[in-house]
Amino acid sequence: MDYAGTMPVLLAETSLLWTLTLSSVIISVSVCVHAVVMRELLRRLCFPGRFVWARLTAVVLSLLLTHMFQIVLFGLAYHFMVDSEHGLQGVYDGTFNDAVYFSAAVYTTVGFGDITPVGYLRLMVGFEALAGLVLIAWSASFTFVAMSKLAKPAAGAAIANEDEPAGLP
Template structure:
């Protein structure tokens, strides 16, 4: 149980660090290049999506390894043990969509719970970041009175 907790903490720390670095680097890139506002929003959305995809893959690689190793549990249902099934499971868990066609059994269940919570927090963080970027765009392009800031 201690090893599973340590693994969970390590994975969560890794994806949070990835997310933080992605947003910091994205902000720096946008500040240096100063793209047009529409391009800025497009780059921001795509950058955030790439960050989330990388984070999902981190969890998927851990699931894949846990499934193949003894003592960590396994998956049942529509799961053939492939890396792509691990990625699919990770995407549905990270987004809290959870189709339910793959069920984790054993110690691996703890990571699935923490992935759902982590995904929720990171997606919310991204939504906040995107909101601030869009607010900057609207305030610049339309003026503060049109954004609702004065009302």
């Protein structure tokens, strides 16, 4: 049986239960991926030593890529869940690019206007906005903790030698 051809058909049969289930799965995957990425970043990059700013840059870039992955996950769901009664309307032309654009606007809580959700998809949009808000805040607090861990030894060295600015490698 050709499962690749049935995927869009299954996703297009939108119902409240299907929307809640898919939203829960995507959010669960997003949170788990986010947690694993941050655990690995903490383990591999957040330790005293040299190249503090290079490691901090790697932390920020890794978190940005993680957010982009999560936006694409929701974009895939929007792209395949669109049907005549439930989906996206406005200047949405049915392309994956538009679905990801819409997902990015929702995830970052920038808001939307040119493309709007219809039907049960509105529920998923609300869940994505909430997940994006929480995951972005989690990334911000993690970045602060990473900076604290990385800059702490340098700040201690600056106290001993006040000629060097604190926090620089």
